[in-house]
Amino acid sequence: MSFIAELRNVAKTFDGIVALDSINLQIREKEILALLGPNGSGKTTLLKILAFLEKPLKGEIFFRGKKATEKNMEQLRKESTMVFQKTILFNTTVYNNVAYGLNVRKLPKNKIHEEVKNALKLVKLEGFEKRQAKKLSGGEQQRVALARALVLNTKFLLLDEPTANLDPKNALLVEEIIENVNHESGATIIIATHNMFQAKRLPHRVALIMNGKISEIGTPAEIFGKLSKTLASFAAAENVFTGTAKITEEGTTLVDIGNGVIVEATLRNSGKISIFISPEDIILSKTRFASSARNIFTGKIVEILDLDSIVRLKVDVGKPFTVQITKRSFNDMGLNVNMDVYLAFKASSVQIV
Amino acid sequence: MEMLDDILKAFQLIIQSDQRILEITLRSLFVSGVATFFAILWGIPIALFLGTRNFRGKFVIKSFFNTMIGIPTVALGLILFLIFSKAGPLGLFRLLYSPGAIIIGETILILPIIVSFATTAIESVDPEIMNLAKTLGASEDQALFAVLKEALDGIVVAGIASFNRAIAELGIALIVGGNIAGWTEVLTTAISNETAKGNIELSIALGIILLLLVFGITLASLAINTLRRRRK
Numbered sequence: 001m002s003f004i005a006e007l008r009n010v011a012k013t014f015d016g017i018v019a020l021d022s023i024n025l026q027i028r029e030k031e032i033l034a035l036l037g038p039n040g041s042g043k044t045t046l047l048k049i050l051a052f053l054e055k056p057l058k059g060e061i062f063f064r065g066k067k068a069t070e071k072n073m074e075q076l077r078k079e080s081t082m083v084f085q086k087t088i089l090f091n092t093t094v095y096n097n098v099a100y101g102l103n104v105r106k107l108p109k110n111k112i113h114e115e116v117k118n119a120l121k122l123v124k125l126e127g128f129e130k131r132q133a134k135k136l137s138g139g140e141q142q143r144v145a146l147a148r149a150l151v152l153n154t155k156f157l158l159l160d161e162p163t164a165n166l167d168p169k170n171a172l173l174v175e176e177i178i179e180n181v182n183h184e185s186g187a188t189i190i191i192a193t194h195n196m197f198q199a200k201r202l203p204h205r206v207a208l209i210m211n212g213k214i215s216e217i218g219t220p221a222e223i224f225g226k227l228s229k230t231l232a233s234f235a236a237a238e239n240v241f242t243g244t245a246k247i248t249e250e251g252t253t254l255v256d257i258g259n260g261v262i263v264e265a266t267l268r269n270s271g272k273i274s275i276f277i278s279p280e281d282i283i284l285s286k287t288r289f290a291s292s293a294r295n296i297f298t299g300k301i302v303e304i305l306d307l308d309s310i311v312r313l314k315v316d317v318g319k320p321f322t323v324q325i326t327k328r329s330f331n332d333m334g335l336n337v338n339m340d341v342y343l344a345f346k347a348s349s350v351q352i353v
Numbered sequence: 354m355e356m357l358d359d360i361l362k363a364f365q366l367i368i369q370s371d372q373r374i375l376e377i378t379l380r381s382l383f384v385s386g387v388a389t390f391f392a393i394l395w396g397i398p399i400a401l402f403l404g405t406r407n408f409r410g411k412f413v414i415k416s417f418f419n420t421m422i423g424i425p426t427v428a429l430g431l432i433l434f435l436i437f438s439k440a441g442p443l444g445l446f447r448l449l450y451s452p453g454a455i456i457i458g459e460t461i462l463i464l465p466i467i468v469s470f471a472t473t474a475i476e477s478v479d480p481e482i483m484n485l486a487k488t489l490g491a492s493e494d495q496a497l498f499a500v501l502k503e504a505l506d507g508i509v510v511a512g513i514a515s516f517n518r519a520i521a522e523l524g525i526a527l528i529v530g531g532n533i534a535g536w537t538e539v540l541t542t543a544i545s546n547e548t549a550k551g552n553i554e555l556s557i558a559l560g561i562i563l564l565l566l567v568f569g570i571t572l573a574s575l576a577i578n579t580l581r582r583r584r585k
Contacts, residue, residue, distance in 0.1 A: 053487060053488060086481070090499065101489035
């Protein structure tokens with residue numbers, strides 16, 4: 001098997017704080033590799049090192065068998081492209097944004113025109129050329145950023161949480177684009193994510209990263225087949241709960257996750273299990289309402305995290321649940337910290353980890 | 354009544370495009386324009402360095418430039434007079450009482466404005482813009498240029514403010530220029546001199562021109578900037 005990139009004993013510190021600690025990683029040609037880990041685990045630093053934007057403190061990087069040095073970094077950078085978690089756009093039109101890398105590469109004008117058009121089509125933003133990039137919605141902006149990277153047709157794509165700040169519709173669209181690009185142009189794609197679902201569904205391999213170290217690496221089936229300690233400990237940050245499951249007479253399962261919180265799931269499991277509820281699947285309301293959702297809880301908003309077009313809220317119902325809603329809903333509902341709210345989700349939204 | 358008469362005469366002078374007025378105006382524009390050009394040429398690299406890098410002593414350098422913005426023009430004029438005078442360290446260049454001396458003085462005067470304003474503008478650009486440009490294939494220089502482009506609005510404002518300060522200052526032009534007719538006479542020195550001599554209508558005419566230039570250039574630059582932003 002041929003490797004496109006290889007890291008040997010790579011370490012990196014920022015102001016004395018260890019960001020990466022002796023990373024050994026071989027990235028296979030044409031694979032999608034997910035780096036799964038909580039915020040602050042070192043995913044972004046690892047991607048930046050792979051993008052030749054950061055120099056490691058120790059260790060070696062090989063790209064297509066060539067060792068990266070101070071001298072060839074600029075050249076190597078042209079063979080990979082990174083898309084950042086926070087969407088950064090040049091303060092100009094969509095066209096100028098997407099054309100930037102092609103202009104730097106001094107391609108002829110008509111070729112640039114053609115490539116930009118194709119890239120915008122790929123991300124479903126046809127006809128957006130003349131629009132001001134910064135005036136688009138969050139989802140559209142992220143797609144412009146993606147198009148700007150894809151247009152370069154580099155065979156090594158590094159995506160930092162490409163769907164974290166997106167609503168479910170845009171997130172799905174971006175995932176489709178990633179799969180397509182990998183499939184059709186054979187690009188190797190490294191994707192940093194803290195979304196276990198994404199890591200389960202999208203990549204060929206998953207590397208678990210925690211405190212700057214890669215703790216496990218394997219296919220999604222290998223990684224998620226067993227409930228590893230690392231996986232459980234980091235996932236606790238976002239709607240992963242461990243509890244005791246009991247099958248009911250109706251054939252569903254009640255999972256007691258502690259503090260009096262019992263979640264109903266359309267599973268047939270008993271004993272100790274870990275469950276996950278996607279933040280997008282939870283409905284939030286200020287009043288109790290009749291619905292078909294089997295799980296309804298009351299709780300207080302304890303934290304609000306504003307992410308451009310969407311808002312993530314942490315609601316304590318005895319256990320902390322993360323809920324994701326659009327900015328518009330957030331504003332319309334006039335939500336605030338300490339406010340009492342209702343959470344509802346279907347039994348079928350509960351996934352087993 | 355006399356004042357109204359003076360104002361009317363002043364407008365007459367402007368409309369007739371009096372040779373001396375035209376000459377003084379053009380010299381003012383030239384001297385301040387060249388000073389602004391040099392200040393930008395020196396100031397932008399300094400601002401790029403200060404705005405994109407972190408190093409020990411950065412705060413001291415930034416504070417120095419910030420403080421220098423307020424330097425009294427007469428004080429700077431006096432220092433330069435001592436430096437340029439025959440017995441001074443640069444006396445042999447015979448710069449005193451030449452347009453070159455005014456240009457040097459005004460460049461020093463407005464350099465801190467350019468550096469401080471442009472540094473602030475550059476610092477407000479997302480620091481990841483550099484990395485973004487690089488990952489899209491830009492070289493170090495191209496990435497710095499991308500940062501500069503993002504900060505352009507702030508830099509334009511810095512340029513206008515600097516030019517206005519240069520064209521409107523009196524201390525330096527008077528002390529190191531000497532207000533020599535046909536050689537170093539600029540709008541501000543001429544206004545001061547002609548007023549002292551009681552030549553009020555000429556002073557008023559020059560004053561109107563100075564105000565029109567300052568307002569006109571500011572408005573035109575802002576309009577161009579707005580248009581450019583809309584077209585982008």
